Amino acid sequence: MSQQDENQYGFDTLAVRAGHNRTNEGEQSEAIFTTSSYVYSSAAQAAARFSGEEPGNIYSRFTNPTVRTFEQRLAALEGGERCVGTASGMGAILTTCLGLLKTGDHIVSSRAIFGSTVVLFNNTIARFGVETTYVPLTDLSAWEAAIRPETKILFLETPSNPITEIADVQALADLAHAHGCQLVVDNCFCTPALQKPLELGADIIIHSATKYLDGQGRCIGGAIVGTEECVGGDIYGVVRSGGTNMSPFNAWVFLKGLETLRIRMEAHCQSAQTLAEWLEQQPAVSRVNYPGLLSHPQHALASRQQSGSGGVLSFELKNGKAAAWKVIDNTQLISITANLGDTKSTITHPATTTHGRVDPELRAQAGISDGLVRIAVGLEDIEDIKADLARGLALL
Numbered sequence: 519m520s521q522q523d524e525n526q527y528g529f530d531t532l533a534v535r536a537g538h539n540r541t542n543e544g545e546q547s548e549a550i551f552t553t554s555s556y557v558y559s560s561a562a563q564a565a566a567r568f569s570g571e572e573p574g575n576i577y578s579r580f581t582n583p584t585v586r587t588f589e590q591r592l593a594a595l596e597g598g599e600r601c602v603g604t605a606s607g608m609g610a611i612l613t614t615c616l617g618l619l620k621t622g623d624h625i626v627s628s629r630a631i632f633g634s635t636v637v638l639f640n641n642t643i644a645r646f647g648v649e650t651t652y653v654p655l656t657d658l659s660a661w662e663a664a665i666r667p668e669t670k671i672l673f674l675e676t677p678s679n680p681i682t683e684i685a686d687v688q689a690l691a692d693l694a695h696a697h698g699c700q701l702v703v704d705n706c707f708c709t710p711a712l713q714k715p716l717e718l719g720a721d722i723i724i725h726s727a728t729k730y731l732d733g734q735g736r737c738i739g740g741a742i743v744g745t746e747e748c749v750g751g752d753i754y755g756v757v758r759s760g761g762t763n764m765s766p767f768n769a770w771v772f773l774k775g776l777e778t779l780r781i782r783m784e785a786h787c788q789s790a791q792t793l794a795e796w797l798e799q800q801p802a803v804s805r806v807n808y809p810g811l812l813s814h815p816q817h818a819l820a821s822r823q824q825s826g827s828g829g830v831l832s833f834e835l836k837n838g839k840a841a842a843w844k845v846i847d848n849t850q851l852i853s854i855t856a857n858l859g860d861t862k863s864t865i866t867h868p869a870t871t872t873h874g875r876v877d878p879e880l881r882a883q884a885g886i887s888d889g890l891v892r893i894a895v896g897l898e899d900i901e902d903i904k905a906d907l908a909r910g911l912a913l914l
C-alpha cells in the first residue's frame with residue numbers, strides 16, 4: 519500500500535494492510551526478513567546506497583523491510599509521518615532524549631509516569647546535564663510554572679498509571695508550543711485505537727509495543743512516531759548509530775498485533791467498564807479509578823479525548839495493605855504480575871511493587887495508597903474475573 523493510498527482508507531483497513539509491500543513470492547501474510555545485511559549488484563550500487571544517493575536496504579540495524587512494515591503501519595494508525603521502531607519502550611524514550619536534548623536542556627515531566635522512565639531521567643539523562651522537573655499531571659499552572667528558558671520537552675502519559683488521571687493533551691500542546699517546547703506523549707495505555715495525541719497537537723508519540731500493540735505478552739519492543747523532520751532526522755540518527763533498533767521478528771509479531779488492535783482494545787474497554795461498575799458496588803471498596811465511570815473527576819475530558827476508557831483500572835480497599843494483599847492472594851485466575859496489555863488479566867499492588875521505591879510521602883501525594891490494587895483487564899470472560907476477585911472481597 520503506497521502512502522498516497524493510506525490517506526483514503528480507514529483505521530481498520532490501515533491496521534491490516536498499511537506498510538505491506540508484497541514480494542514477488544506473492545505472500546498473503548507479511549514476510550519476516552531475518553537478514554543482517556543486503557547484497558548489491560555492483561560496487562557502484564553499494565557506493566550509491568552507502569552515500570544515500572540510492573534508496574534501499576543497507577544493514578538491518580537501520581534498514582529492515584519487516585521493521586519498516588511495522589513502522590509504516592503504526593505511523594498510519596497514529597496519523598504521523600514517520601515511525602521508528604526500537605528495542606523496547608524504554609529504548610524509545612532513551613532514543614528520543616538522545617535525539618532531541620543536549621547538555622543544559624531541561625525536561626518538564628508528569629510525576630505520574632512509568633517507574634523506569636523516572637529512573638532513566640534521574641539517573642542517566644541527568645548525568646548528561648539534563649535536569650527534569652516533575653509536576654502533577656492535571657495541574658496546568660504547575661506545568662507552566664516549571665517551564666524554563668532551557669526547557670525542551672514536556673513529557674506525559676495519559677491516562678496515568680495506576681490511578682488513571684487524564685491530561686488535557688490539547689492544552690498541554692498549546693502550552694508547550696507557546697514556550698518553544700515539544701510535547702511528548704507516551705500513548706501506551708490507550709494506543710491509537712482509543713486516542714490520537716498527534717491530532718490534539720502533541721509532537722511525538724512514544725510506545726511500549728510490549729503492551730497492547732503486541733497484546734499477547736510475547737515480545738519486548740517500542741516505537742517513536744512524529745514528523746519526518748524530527749523522527750526521521752535526529753531520532754532515527756540515534757537508532758542508526760546507537761543501535762536501539764527493533765528486531766525483525768519482534769516487528770513481525772507487533773505488526774500482526776496491530777491487525778487486531780482495535781477489536782482487542784474495544785473488548786478490553788468493555789470488560790474494564792463492567793468490572794469498574796461492579797467494583798463500585800462492593801462494600802469493601804472505597805473508591806474505583808476508571809475514566810469510564812461518572813465518578814471519575816475527569817470523566818468529561820476522557821470522553822472527549824478518548825474513544826474508549828482503556829483496559830486498566832485501580833481500586834482502593836478500606837482496610838489498606840492487608841486487604842489489598844488478601845484480594846490479590848485469593849485470586850486463582852488473574853496473574854499476579856505488574857505487566858499489562860495482555861489477553862491475560864493481571865493484578866498488582868502498586869505501593870509494594872511498581873511504586874515500592876517511591877518515597878511514601880510522594881506516593882501518598884500521587885494517590886497511591888496502601889489499599890490500592892491495579893488490574894489490567896484481559897480478554898477472559900468477565901464473570902470469571904469478577905468471581906476471582908469476589909473470593910478475596912468476601913473475606914474482608
Ligand SMILES: *Cc1c(COP(=O)(O)O)cnc(C)c1O
Nearest residue numbers: 606607608632704706726728739
Ligand atoms: C511498559 C511501559 C514502558 C516501558 O516499555 P518496555 O517495553 O517495558 O521497555 C514505558 N511506558 C509505559 C507507560 C509502560 O507501561
